[in-house]
Amino acid sequence: MPDILTDVTAKYLTSMEPSADTLVEEMESHAAADNIPIASRSVAGLQAILARGTDADRALEFGTAIGYSTLHVARTGTDVVTTEIDSDRIDAAVDYLERDGIDVTVTDDPTTIDTEPTGDGAVFIVEGAALETLPQIDGSFDLVFLDAIKSEYDEYLSGSLPLLRTGGLVVADNLLRGGRVAAAETETTPAPSDSEYGSSVTAIQAFNETFVDHDDLAAIISPQGDGTGIAVKTS
Numbered sequence: 001m002p003d004i005l006t007d008v009t010a011k012y013l014t015s016m017e018p019s020a021d022t023l024v025e026e027m028e029s030h031a032a033a034d035n036i037p038i039a040s041r042s043v044a045g046l047q048a049i050l051a052r053g054t055d056a057d058r059a060l061e062f063g064t065a066i067g068y069s070t071l072h073v074a075r076t077g078t079d080v081v082t083t084e085i086d087s088d089r090i091d092a093a094v095d096y097l098e099r100d101g102i103d104v105t106v107t108d109d110p111t112t113i114d115t116e117p118t119g120d121g122a123v124f125i126v127e128g129a130a131l132e133t134l135p136q137i138d139g140s141f142d143l144v145f146l147d148a149i150k151s152e153y154d155e156y157l158s159g160s161l162p163l164l165r166t167g168g169l170v171v172a173d174n175l176l177r178g179g180r181v182a183a184a185e186t187e188t189t190p191a192p193s194d195s196e197y198g199s200s201v202t203a204i205q206a207f208n209e210t211f212v213d214h215d216d217l218a219a220i221i222s223p224q225g226d227g228t229g230i231a232v233k234t235s
Contacts, residue, residue, distance in 0.1 A: 005223060017041050027068050027096055036089065038068040039147060039173050040225035047145060048072040050169055050230075056142035057117035060163065062130050062156045063148030067093030067123075073143070074102050074121040081113060081137060082123065083130040083148065090125055097123055108133075115139030134159045141165065146172040146229075150200035153207040161216060161233065168233050170217065175208055176227025177201050 005013070020028070020041060031038045039047070047069055051059060056078045064070055064084035070093065074080050084090050090106060097104045103122040107113065110133050113124045126133045130148055134156070144160045146153050153172065164170065176182060180201045211229050212219045219231030 013042070018045055023096065023100055024068075024071070027066055027071070030066060030092070031068065036065055037063075037147075038065050043171075043173055043225040043228055044069045044072040046224065046228065046230075047143070047171055048076050050171065051076040051078045051143055054142055054167075054169060057119070058139065058141045059143040059145065060137065060141045060160055061145040061147070062152075062160075063146075064093050064125055065089050065147075067096050069145060069147065070123055071097060071100060071102070073145075074123050075100070077119060077121045078143070079117050079121060080123045081110070081126065081141075083126045083128070083133055085127070085129050087127065090127055093125060110136040111138065113137070113139075131155055131159070137163065139163065142168045144168070144170045146170070147174070150174060150177075150207075151203040153203065154210055157207075157211070157214075164233050166233050166235060170219070170229070170231040170233070172207075172211065172229035172231075174200075174226045175204055175211075175221050175229045176223065177204055178226060181205055181208065181227070 051073050058079045059073050061070060061080055061082035064082040066089055070080050070082050094104050094106060104125065106125045106127055108127045110126050115138055131152060141163050142165060144164055146156050177200060181204050208221060211231065212221065216233055216235050217231040218234050219229060221227060221229045
């Protein structure tokens with residue numbers, strides 16, 4: 001867990017996370033070994049809770065990676081349309097999802113995806129750069145999850161809001177960047193870049209302001225995981 005919270009609080013919250021089955025644990029080990037960014041278990045669990053709580057039919061995700069968050073949401077019976085540019089990660093995601101009995105389709109043409117929900121938690125992986133494929137994605141969504149290139153969060157949000165029904169939810173991961181976003185707000189000079197976070201701190205600072213002040217959203221940022229934004233579309 002990132003260093004947003006005190007060590008004792010972080011350790012306690014980790015101990016309170018739901019148990020994971022062997023497939024989820026395998027995915028977590030894979031991500032850790034290959035330095036693949038995935039949501040924390042608690043954030044993936046939050047997405048699943050929100051999908052169940054809103055009886056979501058369709059979710060739109062930016063950043064499939066190896067399918068970790070995708071798996072959690074699809075297990076609720078919610079269809080997931082998810083974007084990913086890395087073919088190796090797509091192959092891994094397909095393997096994990098299919099091993100869980102989830103129907104998976106990979107396409108570079110989002111216009112071929114049926115906009116009617118299957119009701120079975122099917123997954124449609126759109127291969128390609130998210131900002132290039134997003135304009136071709138159609139249909140109504142109940143949940144949007146942002147977890148790809150941090151400097152593109154503003155564009156993911158603006159591009160997906162027309163697809164999100166009123167009352168639908170937006171969840172955005174990594175909004176505190178290991179505490180660096182908050183630290184940068186209190187410094188007179190920009191936060192130093194490092195190999196893990198790079199220039200994303202500045203981009204996320206700007207996004208956070210847009211997110212919480214957005215005219216069409218009621219939004220908060222919580223310290224869950226690496227900072228999780230949660231919003232409902234109000235209009």
